[in-house]
Amino acid sequence: MRRRLIVSIVISMAALVSAPGLSLAQTWDSAGLPASAFQPSPTPPPPAPRRDLTGIWDAGNAGISGPGHVASPFTPWAEERLKEMKPGNGPRAVHETEINDPLNTLCDPAGFPRTVLYELRPTQIVQTPNQVLILYLYERRWRVIWTDGRALPKDPDPRWYGYSVGRWEDDFTFVVQTVGMDERTWLDNAGNPHSSDLRVEERYRRVDRDWLELTVTIDDPQAYTKPWTPRNRLRLKQMPPDTDLREWICAASEAATYRGVVAEQNKGK
Amino acid sequence: MVRDMFFAIVLMAAPLMPPVPLAAHHGGASFDVGKEVTLKGTVTEWIWSNPHCFLKIDVKDASGALTRWVIETQNPTTMTQGGWSRRMFTPGDEVTVTLEPYKNGAPIGLVRSIILPDGRKLGAGGGGAPRPPAP
Numbered sequence: 466m467r468r469r470l471i472v473s474i475v476i477s478m479a480a481l482v483s484a485p486g487l488s489l490a491q492t493w494d495s496a497g498l499p500a501s502a503f504q505p506s507p508t509p510p511p512p513a514p515r516r517d518l519t520g521i522w523d524a525g526n527a528g529i530s531g532p533g534h535v536a537s538p539f540t541p542w543a544e545e546r547l548k549e550m551k552p553g554n555g556p557r558a559v560h561e562t563e564i565n566d567p568l569n570t571l572c573d574p575a576g577f578p579r580t581v582l583y584e585l586r587p588t589q590i591v592q593t594p595n596q597v598l599i600l601y602l603y604e605r606r607w608r609v610i611w612t613d614g615r616a617l618p619k620d621p622d623p624r625w626y627g628y629s630v631g632r633w634e635d636d637f638t639f640v641v642q643t644v645g646m647d648e649r650t651w652l653d654n655a656g657n658p659h660s661s662d663l664r665v666e667e668r669y670r671r672v673d674r675d676w677l678e679l680t681v682t683i684d685d686p687q688a689y690t691k692p693w694t695p696r697n698r699l700r701l702k703q704m705p706p707d708t709d710l711r712e713w714i715c716a717a718s719e720a721a722t723y724r725g726v727v728a729e730q731n732k733g734k
Numbered sequence: 735m736v737r738d739m740f741f742a743i744v745l746m747a748a749p750l751m752p753p754v755p756l757a758a759h760h761g762g763a764s765f766d767v768g769k770e771v772t773l774k775g776t777v778t779e780w781i782w783s784n785p786h787c788f789l790k791i792d793v794k795d796a797s798g799a800l801t802r803w804v805i806e807t808q809n810p811t812t813m814t815q816g817g818w819s820r821r822m823f824t825p826g827d828e829v830t831v832t833l834e835p836y837k838n839g840a841p842i843g844l845v846r847s848i849i850l851p852d853g854r855k856l857g858a859g860g861g862g863a864p865r866p867p868a869p
Contacts, residue, residue: 496811526860529812553760560838561761569760569785586811602811654760713811719783726781726788727761727842730804734838 492707497523497587502702506675513671515636518590518597521708522677522701528585530554537657543688546658554583555655561727566651570724572715574625575604576650577643578665581681582695583654587710597631597639602710610641621645623661634668641667652683653695660687670698677701759808760785765834765844772832773803773843780823784809787818789845791829803841805831805848808859816859827851 503525539547547557553564567573575584584603591598597610610631621628624645631641643665652659663685670678681696683689775791789805807813810820823829828851833843845858 494814496815499815554762558761558763561764564761566760711811711814713784713809715784720785722781722783723785723788726804730842731836731838731840734836734840 492705493709494711495587495704495708496711498525498702498704500525503700510673510675513637513673516633516639517592518639518669518671518677519592520706521587521589521704521710523587523704524585524679524699524701527699528701530583537683537693538690540686540688540690542660543658546688547656550651550656550658552651552654552656555653557656562731566654566656567649568651568715570720572717572720573649574606576625577608577627577646578667578681578683579651579653580604580606580626581667581679582652585699586713587704587708588701589710597641603713605712605714617642617644623647625650627665637671639669639671641665641669643667658688659683659685662687672700675703677703759844762844764836764838764842766837767834769834770832770846771835771843772830774828774830775803777823777825777827777829778802779825782810782820787813789823789829789831789848791831801841803831803843805833805843805845807845813859817856818859822850 502523537543549565550557551559551563551565553559553561553566553569564570568575568579580601580603586602588602589600591600592612595611595613597612598607599610600607606626608626608629610629612631614632615630617630618628621644625647627643628645629641629643631639634640644663646659646661646663646665648659648661650659651657652663663683666682666684668678668680668682670680672678677700679696679699679701680694682692682694684692773791773793775793777789777791779788779790781788781790786809787807789807791803791805792800793803794800807818808816813819830849831843832846832848834846835843847855847857849855
């Protein structure tokens with residue numbers, strides 16, 4: 466028994482050292498790829514399949530923070546909104562007990578596009594004949610991207626994750642347009658605001674078999690004086706197809722416990 | 735033999751552990767970034783929970799008085815990537831923690847590294863590719 470354990474450990478370690486990348490990812494309860502999976506590979510991966518984004522993708526730490534922290538070209542309307550927002554990240558971050566980010570304090574949904582601008586953890590993409598489904602590890606939520614040629618709704622009721630349509634611009638580039646986002650969501654963890662006029666474009670470029678690039682452009686004339694690009698060619702790597710992803714759910718009861726512990730330790734300070 | 739193998743694995747895995755991904759952590763403004771304090775204490779509770787896990791330890795000062803410190807970590811997903819787990823502590827465990835303390839003097843700190851009762855040292859969690867520089 467002990468001998469078998471040692472043999473299996475040696476085999477696992479050999480696999481780990483000899484083949485950085487796909488073989489490094491644990492296939493059960495996986496939190497994502499290890500850093501070594503993002504090293505350049507000595508041989509280039511095979512070409513990408515045509516019109517195919519299916520797989521489980523991970524941007525590593527690059528997906529977990531976000532350059533949405535950058536001070537953006539705010540309109541006076543956005544400057545007013547900013548005064549109400551007390552974020553826990555970014556250049557305007559406040560002390561823990563003063564944070565009023567509804568995702569942190571109440572576990573309100575992150576919403577879209579925040580879910581791709583911060584905490585973009587491993588994400589599975591599924592294609593059906595008329596939809597692309599994006600399944601996020603973070604919050605264990607999903608989006609539907611319609612690919613049946615329908616137009617975006619003219620006056621959509623707001624949704625936490627908006628309403629999305631997508632089309633193939635060429636065999637390797639899938640472009641998604643999203644409208645109808647709920648104004649209660651923050652654009653990102655830095656507390657940047659958005660209005661209900663927000664339109665978001667996501668460009669997914671399948672570079673080769675192993676890599677996908679994501680570019681996100683924000684267009685919200687009520688909040689920003691010009692369109693801007695918080696994600697620019699963010700690289701996501703394909704995970705092994707048998708990867709079982711962990712859960713990451715914001716539970717209101719857990720958030721309350723967290724805040725209670727912090728408040729208790731801060732008493733009298 | 736098994737024990738030796740175990741340490742060998744830890745040593746081999748050590749270069750895979752990246753620096754602390756503090757940017758993922760909300761509430762970072764509360765911590766005295768760059769300041770490090772090392773505390774030796776006894777575990778009273780390990781809360782393996784979102785949004786961030788807490789390790790509570792009792793620390794004795796020179797006069798023998800106990801202070802209950804709360805050591806904050808990242809979330810379970812990120813900690814799992816750094817080799818931490820749900821069942822890794824039992825109340826009564828003696829640990830040595832290096833942390834970034836709160837600026838306001840409250841006995842809270844953000845973990846930088848920990849030495850477990852068996853002598854293993856773990857970093858502050860995390861994995862994956864490094865972040866791109868801010869534009």
